[in-house]
Amino acid sequence: MSASLVETVDIQAPVSVTWALWSDVTRWPSFLSHVRLVEPLDERRFAWQLSLPGADKNFVAELAEVIPEERIAWHTVEGVHHAGVVTFHHLSDTSSRVTLQIEYDPKGFVERLGALTNLDSALANYDLGEFQKLAETAASA
Template sequence: MSASLVETVDLQAPVSVAWALWSDVTRWPKFLSHVARVDKLDGQRFAWKLELPGADKAFVAELTEVIPEDRIAWRTVEGVDHAGVVTFHRLSDTTSRVTLQIEYDPKGFVEHLGALTNLDSTLANYDLGEFQKLAEATASS
């Protein structure tokens, strides 16, 4: 059984700022609360270390599509089974919308519990809120 989640946030920041933050994977731990670290392996692949309540996970993901200021897509190649895409939408010169969509296979009790209780959605919502704060602070500086 696969699960999916979609979360969207509107930013008081231009697409260029949102893109610059999100396209630098080394910055992801600053706004993704469960990501301990992301290490670049090569141009397309990254090693992730997640810290989740009751479970730490490590996996390797590869970028499958990168269209500047439009979308970033990835899928895992070892470890947990998941794929995702982040899209960037220009609303005006100073505002943008970011949508995060993740498809995953909730293997194991912790992931099943998360999917059942909407913990994943809550976490994604919180993370996008942290991203929004960072993007807006960056845009206004």
């Protein structure tokens, strides 16, 4: 059984800014609260370290699709099963919409509990809020 979540945030920053921040995977730990480290292995693969309540997880994810200023998709090739896509939508010259969609295999009690209580959704919401602050600060700089 796989679980999925979709979260969307509107940001007062142009797509060029939101894309530039998100496409630099080494910055993900600064706005994704459960991501401790993302380390490039080569052009397409990245080693992740996640810090979750009661469990630390490591996995290797591969970029499946990158369309500049439109979408970034990835899936794991080692470790915990997980796939995601982030899409960027132009709302106006000064605003954009970012949608995060993640599918994962809720193995183990902690993850199942999270999926059942919508903890994952709350976390994704919080992370997108952090990203929004980062992007809006960058856009106004």
